[in-house]
Amino acid sequence: MGNFTIRIPEIIFSNGRIIISKIDVSVGNFEEKNGNLNNNDILGVVPFFGDNKNTNFNKRVKYEDMASSVNRNINPCQNFYDFVCDGWINSHHIPEYDFTYDRLADIQYMIYKQLDSIIKESVNSNNGISQMMSTYYSKCLDPTEKNRYGTSYVIDKLQELKNKNFKFLTDFMIYIHPKSTFFSISVVPDPYDSTINRIFIEPIEPGLHYKYFLDPEYQHILFEYKVYLTKILELLVEGDRTRSIFKEGPNEINRRVESFIMFQNELAILANMSAKDSHTDDQSKLITAVSLHQLQTTLPSANWEKFFQNTLPQKVLKKINLSNMTIYLVNQESLKTVDRLLHKIDKQTMNDLLEWMIILNYYFTLDERFENLDVEFNRIYTGITKKRPKSIECLQATIGIFSDYIDLQYIQKYFNMNKKVEVEKMVKNILSSYAEMLSNSDWMDGETKRNALKKINKMIINVGYSDTIFNTTKLEEDFSSLYFNNNDMLPDIYDKIYKWKSLLGFERLLEVNNRNSKSLPSFVSNAYYLPYENTIGILAGALQNGFYDQMHSIPLNYGGVGTIIGHEITHAFDDSGSQYDEVGNFKNWWANSTKEKFMKKKDCFVNMYNDVYVTEVDEYLDGYTTQGENIADDGGIRVAFKAMKKALEAEDYQNRQKVEGLEEFNDDQLFFMNYAFNWCGKDTLESIKYQIREEEHTIPKYRVNVLLSNNEDFRKAFNCHRPDHMVSDEICRIF
Numbered sequence: 207m208g209n210f211t212i213r214i215p216e217i218i219f220s221n222g223r224i225i226i227s228k229i230d231v232s233v234g235n236f237e238e239k240n241g242n243l244n245n246n247d248i249l250g251v252v253p254f255f256g257d258n259k260n261t262n263f264n265k266r267v268k269y270e271d272m273a274s275s276v277n278r279n280i281n282p283c284q285n286f287y288d289f290v291c292d293g294w295i296n297s298h299h300i301p302e303y304d305f306t307y308d309r310l311a312d313i314q315y316m317i318y319k320q321l322d323s324i325i326k327e328s329v330n331s332n333n334g335i336s337q338m339m340s341t342y343y344s345k346c347l348d349p350t351e352k353n354r355y356g357t358s359y360v361i362d363k364l365q366e367l368k369n370k371n372f373k374f375l376t377d378f379m380i381y382i383h384p385k386s387t388f389f390s391i392s393v394v395p396d397p398y399d400s401t402i403n404r405i406f407i408e409p410i411e412p413g414l415h416y417k418y419f420l421d422p423e424y425q426h427i428l429f430e431y432k433v434y435l436t437k438i439l440e441l442l443v444e445g446d447r448t449r450s451i452f453k454e455g456p457n458e459i460n461r462r463v464e465s466f467i468m469f470q471n472e473l474a475i476l477a478n479m480s481a482k483d484s485h486t487d488d489q490s491k492l493i494t495a496v497s498l499h500q501l502q503t504t505l506p507s508a509n510w511e512k513f514f515q516n517t518l519p520q521k522v523l524k525k526i527n528l529s530n531m532t533i534y535l536v537n538q539e540s541l542k543t544v545d546r547l548l549h550k551i552d553k554q555t556m557n558d559l560l561e562w563m564i565i566l567n568y569y570f571t572l573d574e575r576f577e578n579l580d581v582e583f584n585r586i587y588t589g590i591t592k593k594r595p596k597s598i599e600c601l602q603a604t605i606g607i608f609s610d611y612i613d614l615q616y617i618q619k620y621f622n623m624n625k626k627v628e629v630e631k632m633v634k635n636i637l638s639s640y641a642e643m644l645s646n647s648d649w650m651d652g653e654t655k656r657n658a659l660k661k662i663n664k665m666i667i668n669v670g671y672s673d674t675i676f677n678t679t680k681l682e683e684d685f686s687s688l689y690f691n692n693n694d695m696l697p698d699i700y701d702k703i704y705k706w707k708s709l710l711g712f713e714r715l716l717e718v719n720n721r722n723s724k725s726l727p728s729f730v731s732n733a734y735y736l737p738y739e740n741t742i743g744i745l746a747g748a749l750q751n752g753f754y755d756q757m758h759s760i761p762l763n764y765g766g767v768g769t770i771i772g773h774e775i776t777h778a779f780d781d782s783g784s785q786y787d788e789v790g791n792f793k794n795w796w797a798n799s800t801k802e803k804f805m806k807k808k809d810c811f812v813n814m815y816n817d818v819y820v821t822e823v824d825e826y827l828d829g830y831t832t833q834g835e836n837i838a839d840d841g842g843i844r845v846a847f848k849a850m851k852k853a854l855e856a857e858d859y860q861n862r863q864k865v866e867g868l869e870e871f872n873d874d875q876l877f878f879m880n881y882a883f884n885w886c887g888k889d890t891l892e893s894i895k896y897q898i899r900e901e902e903h904t905i906p907k908y909r910v911n912v913l914l915s916n917n918e919d920f921r922k923a924f925n926c927h928r929p930d931h932m933v934s935d936e937i938c939r940i941f
Contacts, residue, residue: 266866267759271752272883273867283926283933287910290879291886300888302592305896308887308906313731313751318598321605321729324615335685339608345696346600352573352696357445359571359697363564364442364451375548376509378560380516384708385567386410388544389505393714395738396532397493400721400790403714406493407501408536409480409544412473413566414587415900416481419474427587428467434583435463438565441575451561465558472547476540483537485781485833487805490792494538498528505541507548518712525716571697589892607703609727610684613675616729621746622756626670629744629754629767632849633667636771639849643941649803657787657795661778664788666721666741670749671728684710721790733770735777738790742774752883759863761873764850765880769842772849776841779940780834781808810938811836815904818912823894827908835903839913841940843881847919850877874923882910 275293282289300307325343328336345351372378379387389407396404414431418424439459443452452458483492501510514528535541548556569576577593584590605612644650644658674680688706690699721739726732731747744767748754754767777783784804787793796804815829815836829836854862854873865876885906889897897905904912914920915934926932 266869267757267762267863269752269755269758269762269865270867272880273865275883275886276868276879281930282924283930285911286878286914286920286924286932287882287885287907290882290910294883294886295888298888300890303590303594303598305588305590305890305893306887309751309884310731310748311887313747313753316751317729317731317747318601320620321612321616322597322601324612324619325601325604334689335608335611335682338685338688338690339604339611341690341692342607342699343600343604345692345699346603347596349596352571355571355695355697356573357442359695360442360565360568361445361451363568364446364561367560367564368451372560374509375507376512379508379513382563382567383517384704385563387563388507388548389541393711395719395790397490397534397738397792400738401719403717403719404532404534405715406534406536407505407541409473409476409540412470412477414470414474416474416477417899419471420478430583430586432463432467434579435466436460437579437582438576439463441572441579442565461554462558462561465555466562468555469547469551469559472543476537476543480537480540481831485830487781487785487801488794489782489785492537494535495532496535498531498533501533501535504535504538505545507545517708518715519709522712522715568697570700587892588896589890605727605729610675610681613671613724613727613729614678614681616727617671617675617746621670621728623670625746625749625754625756628756629669629749629771630667632763632768632853633669633744633771635853636768636775636845636849637662637665637667639852640772640775640845640941643845643848647941649800649807651797651800654795654797654800658779660788661740662775664740665775665778666739668724668741668743670744670746672722672724672743674722674724675728733774735774735783736790737778737783737786740778740786740788740790742771742777744771744774752880759865759873759876760853760857761850761876762865762880764846764853765877766884768846768849769839769881769884771842772845773838773842775845776838776940777834779841780837782834804940807938807940808833808837810936811840814916814934814936814938815908815912818908820894820898820905820908823891823898825895825898827904827912828898832902832904836913837940839904839909840916840938843913843917844919844939844941846881847874847877872923874919878914878920878923882914885910 271294272290274297276290277288277292280289280292294309298307298312304311325339329340331337331340367378367381370377370381372381375388388410390410392406393403394406396402412419414427418427418431436459439452439462443459446452486492496504498511498514511528515523551559581591581593641659641662644655644662647655650658687709688702690702694702719739721741723736723739723741725734725736725743726745728746730745731750733742733744733748735742748770749767752758752762752766753770754763758766778786784796785792785794787795794801812829812833815827815832817829818827819825820827850873862873865871868876868879871879887906889905894905897903903909911932912934915932916938918937920926921933924932928935
């Protein structure tokens with residue numbers, strides 16, 4: 207290799223630590239100089255060259271996105287997120303029609319271009335599904351399509367409501383079905399037998415997050431919401447030229463707005479109660495199994511037998527006995543409260559609420575004046591100043607409707623199957639490492655540990671996609687009950703799509719689940735865990751752009767998609783997933799003493815995040831709401847790091863790769879750097895507030911910094927010590 211020389215002109219000893227301000231390195235005829243680094247730059251970044259076994263300096267992997275993002279002027283032990291993400295943040299901007307932008311969004315917009323190509327290629331296809339997809343997309347994009355109706359479609363619906371003069375709530379529920387009324391109805395797996403599906407009924411959510419109705423701090427948002435609703439009605443009054451619906455004068459509008467806000471406030475109170483219950487250590491308490499007769503007794507405001515007779519598909523009614531059907535009530539006491547309220551309110555208020563349900567359920571048919579109202583309100587609510595471009599809006603709507611059809615085409619056209627093979631190897635390694643972590647845990651009793659290992663061994667992993675996308679027979683059968691063409695009005699097309707989706711949902715009552723359902727389409731840059739199946743999915747959309755790259759080194763890929771895989775596996779053992787067994791059924795498989803220890807460990811995470819003060823918006827993080835995701839982040843990065851170490855041990859050291867532009871960082875450091883790079887993003891102040899109030903994920907900067915400050919391997923990798931910001935006072939961990 208020739209001569210290898212290191213020259214250290216200046217060494218400073220301060221506060222028990224060695225600070226090197228300059229290093230000159232010479233290898234043979236090659237010389238590289240670090241240049242003049244200030245003390246903060248170098249503090250805690252040693253060792254520069256990592257593992258001394260890694261001697262093959264000629265191999266370089268290109269990762270320009272991250273290499274150009276790292277800011278060596280920022281001390282990684284003080285603010286690791288900024289150290290890694292500074293360049294990315296400064297080189298990207300938030301679109302005017304959004305209030306946040308991150309690397310996942312970067313990937314998703316790239317995927318949108320691919321999906322747009324697939325949809326446009328369907329124009330000349332003879333396939334019936336392709337023709338409907340093309341028709342919908344073109345009608346959605348047509349700027350004259352919505353303005354053609356103005357307010358007439360909604361006014362006609364309101365007139366129809368008035369003419370029908372429903373005397374019973376049930377008749378209105380049947381009339382507006384499958385759109386929402388006062389109860390949300392869905393079909394999902396039975397929590398006690400996940401092979402079969404059941405009907406679930408729960409209260410609808412308020413139009414805004416419950417905090418906006420209940421917390422005095424957000425009264426200005428509630429005030430603007432009322433202004434927004436008032437302006438909606440004012441435009442509808444203009445459209446009601448005969449005054450058949452709205453009489454003259456502001457009192458008509460004020461009354462309708464107050465009726466709506468009154469009911470929304472009641473829903474907010476219930477939503478607040480539900481949020482507190484959602485992280486209970488026994489979620490079985492949140493659901494109640496009832497028969498049709500018991501449902502009628504519990505919620506007497508509607509005739510439930512009549513409702514199901516008129517909304518369930520004939521195919522289903524022929525094969526099930528309604529009187530013997532099991533139905534699940536979610537938050538039964540909240541449902542009872544809604545039911546009592548419906549009995550208590552006067553006829554005028556009920557009429558106002560029914561009108562609002564027509565307006566909001568058909569809001570999408572209204573012209574661009576209403577879109578401008580949305581922008582006005584969003585400017586205050588979220589800080590977004592422009593409406594989303596029609597091209598993006600229509601693309602998102604189209605892929606939402608035809609996702610099952612597009613899915614297979616996307617995989618065939620854009621997914622490299624070799625990725626699937628390689629990532630599946632990573633998954634096996636991470637699962638094996640997780641099993642070791644469980645086996646080595648010193649706080650679990652033997653039986654609970656065996657049950658946890660069962661979950662790992664029985665876990666189903668879908669990499670890239672779910673195999674169900676290849677079942678074209680089922681696909682064609684599903685779409686056979688949907689038909690529209692270019693002669694249909696766009697609002698009528700929407701109605702047909704809603705009814706079709708409801709039909710497919712109810713038909714699931716006849717299906718047997720075999721743990722192979724698809725939570726998200728493959729082209730979404732995301733991953734998921736389904737507790738009722740004990741299945742995780744690492745989607746094709748997430749296997750690119752640095753999250754996973756076949757040309758990248760082991761540390762980069764494990765720090766990228768490896769931590770995501772570990773995150774999803776950990777959801778099987780978070781505050782919610784831990785209540786399901788190895789096949790996805792509700793079951794308490796924990797010994798009481800071990801469960802108590804788990805709850806204390808979980809509370810450690812809640813308290814750690816609750817204590818984090820976000821100076822930008824003068825608020826604290828919500829460790830309670832985000833606890834499941836924070837636990838998954840912690841378990842995910844720990845197991846991915848452990849699995850990376852195993853993978854490196856199995857690799858020939860001569861095949862190790864350095865990252866071009868980041869040669870001074872060793873394997874462990876690159877692992878943590880790519881983890882942080884996963885979550886680089888930009889947020890407006892309104893976005894940060896919104897995420898703290900409403901999101902189950904911690905905002906990106908703290909998702910990285912709080913997590914890594916809690917990680918011993920990170921401290922060792924970057925030589926961080928107290929009182930560095932990236933070193934927490936207490937370590938929280940489950941496994």
